[in-house]
Amino acid sequence: MASPKKKLQGLVAATITPMTENGEINFSVIGQYVDYLVKEQGVKNIFVNGTTGEGLSLSVSERRQVAEEWVTKGKDKLDQVVIHVGALSLKESQELAQHAAEIGADGIAVIAPFFLKPWSKDVLINFLKEVAAAAPALPFYYYHIPALTGVKIRAEELLDGIQDKIPTFQGLKFSDTDLLDFGQCVDQNRQQQFAFLFGVDEQLLSALVMGATGAVGSTYNYLGRKTSQMLEAFERKDFSLALNYQSCFLVYFSHLGFGVSQTKAIMTLVSGIPMGPPRLPLQKASREFTDSVEAKLKSLDFLSFSDLKDGNLEAGS
Numbered sequence: 001m002a003s004p005k006k007k008l009q010g011l012v013a014a015t016i017t018p019m020t021e022n023g024e025i026n027f028s029v030i031g032q033y034v035d036y037l038v039k040e041q042g043v044k045n046i047f048v049n050g051t052t053g054e055g056l057s058l059s060v061s062e063r064r065q066v067a068e069e070w071v072t073k074g075k076d077k078l079d080q081v082v083i084h085v086g087a088l089s090l091k092e093s094q095e096l097a098q099h100a101a102e103i104g105a106d107g108i109a110v111i112a113p114f115f116l117k118p119w120s121k122d123v124l125i126n127f128l129k130e131v132a133a134a135a136p137a138l139p140f141y142y143y144h145i146p147a148l149t150g151v152k153i154r155a156e157e158l159l160d161g162i163q164d165k166i167p168t169f170q171g172l173k174f175s176d177t178d179l180l181d182f183g184q185c186v187d188q189n190r191q192q193q194f195a196f197l198f199g200v201d202e203q204l205l206s207a208l209v210m211g212a213t214g215a216v217g218s219t220y221n222y223l224g225r226k227t228s229q230m231l232e233a234f235e236r237k238d239f240s241l242a243l244n245y246q247s248c249f250l251v252y253f254s255h256l257g258f259g260v261s262q263t264k265a266i267m268t269l270v271s272g273i274p275m276g277p278p279r280l281p282l283q284k285a286s287r288e289f290t291d292s293v294e295a296k297l298k299s300l301d302f303l304s305f306s307d308l309k310d311g312n313l314e315a316g317s
């Protein structure tokens with residue numbers, strides 16, 4: 001049975017998988033990346049091999065190595081390392097779940113299989129249950145991202161009675177804009193102490209109002225500190241300041257695009273750590289995009305990107 005030593009809450013960075021220009025994983029910068037998250041962004045929880053990490057574009061062997069590297073480099077530095085182990089094949093998912101347990105990860109998360117899809121709640125639960133059973137000591141999170149999986153089963157429906165079927169179930173990573181569904185998940189499970197982790201960064205403030213207990217997202221890689229300030233403002237009920245933060249993130253970042261390629265470019269620029277290009281079928285962010293991000297970041301006075309250097313985007317790529 002999973003022992004929730006501590007509830008996963010606050011900000012969780014959905015990690016990028018750094019790559020070299022020729023598409024291989026660049027393991028050499030993961031240690032530096034851990035230090036950057038902890039020291040520069042104050043983020044000590046991570047979500048590995050998810051959407052931002054291009055988990056579904058990696059081989060099983062690569063996913064194992066990436067997970068292992070994050071757990072190893074994060075030891076005594078990070079609080080929790082959750083590994084996304086979702087796959088189209090139940091067997092692969094189970095292998096990855098078992099591996100996550102063996103290497104000492106703190107939890108696993110699974111998306112709905114998205115090629116041959118589950119068409120009912122019960123079938124999806126059966127799939128998730130089989131994966132969870134491969135790591136019976138690890139907290140289990142369902143990763144709801146219907147826009148990408150095409151599996152539209154409402155999270156609220158899925159959560160109804162889920163712990164009877166999956167005893168290790170600890171929470172939901174909700175990457176969707178349907179705040180009614182999210183709010184109902186929170187409202188109908190008040191007794192359960194689940195983690196309700198929101199995954200649409202530009203809507204986080206609204207999700208906090210609906211009861212989110214934390215957030216998993218790509219922007220916390222480089223906006224961790226600023227988003228923590230928004231969370232603090234919300235906690236002390238300074239809603240006007242919290243709204244200012246959320247509006248800044250919206251105004252400055254939403255028009256720049258938030259895909260994985262763009263996230264890799266922005267993170268390279270802000271952190272100085274080379275994230276490299278994404279793997280096909282994604283395309284590297286264009287030079288025009290990176291130039292406009294660089295100009296925008298330099299113009300922001302609510303972010304002190306004092307270490308922003310020209311040319312960081314090219315470093316190591």
Ligand SMILES: CC(=O)N[C@@H]([C@@H](O)[C@H](O)[C@H](O)CO)[C@@H](O)CC(=O)C(=O)O
Nearest residue numbers: 014050051052175199200201217218258
């Ligand atoms: C579709 C997508 O990639 N959504 C991101 C968000 O953090 C997203 O990048 C952000 O809200 C900006 O749009 C996360 O929900 C995904 C995530 O946490 C992950 O990498 O698994």
